[in-house]
Amino acid sequence: MTGQRPTVADLLGAKGKRQMTMLRYFSLDEAAAAEAAGIDIASVPPDLVAHSRYRDVAPSVFSMTGKTHLDYGSADEYLRFCGEMLNAGADALYCSSSMQTVEYLAREHIPIVGHVGIVPARATWTGGFRAVGRDAETAIRVYEECKAYQEAGAIAVEIEVVPDEVARAISERLDILLWSMGSGAGCDAQYLFAEDILGEGKTRVPRHAKIYRNFAAEYERLQNERVAAFKEYVADVESGAFPEPGHLVGMKDGEFEKFLDGIGG
Structure with a gap:
């Protein structure tokens, strides 16, 4: 998406109409490349989105930032952080905390993005870093969690390494945006890390990722x-x-x- 930066309303209005693209990146050079390539959405570290040049190089990329709930002791601390990031140029905030916190932030008009499936900060509860929702019982729990995010007022959910058919069925049944990392094309955006796309030399590339260049070499x-x-x-x-x-x-x-x-x- 190039030109004018989309709003939350724009993204929600595009649900079901086309697949958007999403990247996780860490530098101004990658941000500039994402802008030039027409990337729609980015997940950006707080220090990058707050950089004085960030919006100069990536004026039209809808940019989410955040930290995990492990970095905060209260919903009020989360809220202060969200306000700082929105004022710095962020468009939405990632939140891995409880639904009560999500609802609290959403009531304050903070665009919140949740996370289901493999959630690194909570992976021990789902058996570590492996697919989630491969049987009916756990798939239903993923659906119920996505629905809870919607009811709490979140705008989107990262859905990570969940079977394609499960993610597709959930997306079809809910109004919230689903951003897929390894969960198929039935969602609203495809999400990859820039370092995986660029082949930057990690010892193990995730199954869901695709290498487009060999930057390691x-x-x-x-x-x-x-x-x-x-x-x-x-x-x-x-x-x-x-x-x-x-x-x-x-x-x-x-x-x-x-x-x-x-x-x-």
Whole structure:
């Protein structure tokens, strides 16, 4: 989505009409690339969305930020943080806390995004980092949690590593936006990490991710070039090849002699 940044109302109005794209990224360079590529939605660390140049490089990317409930002791602390981030340029806030907190924030008109399926901050309750909803009982619980987010006033839910047919059925039955990370194309947005798309050298790429470029190899090439350049510099200094006359400044004619006289010859 390029041009004007979409509002919450725009995103909700687009539900069921097209698949949107969503990235998790960590730098201004990645933000600028997302803007140029037409990425619709981003998940952005707080320090990045609050950077003075963030909206210069990503003016039209709908940007969510947040921290987990483990970073906050109360709903009031969450609310203060949300206000700071919205004032800094965020469009929505991630919240992994209780439904009571979600409802509290939504009543204060904070656009809240929840999280179901694999939720890193709560993964121990669902058996660790593995798919959620592969049987009817757990799939029903995922549906009920999404419905609870909707009833609490959230605008969207990240649905992570849930079977495609389950996510699709939930999305069809609810008005809330579903942003899919490994949960199929029946949702409202596809969500990947930039580092996975770029192949940045992690030892294990998630099953749901797709690598589009090999940045790890490029980083290795650049590091080799860096070492080679440093070695050439060392050799030039040792041989006297650096600095050359062109790297130096000189004195005006006759001034060096005056200098020597001034310091006693």
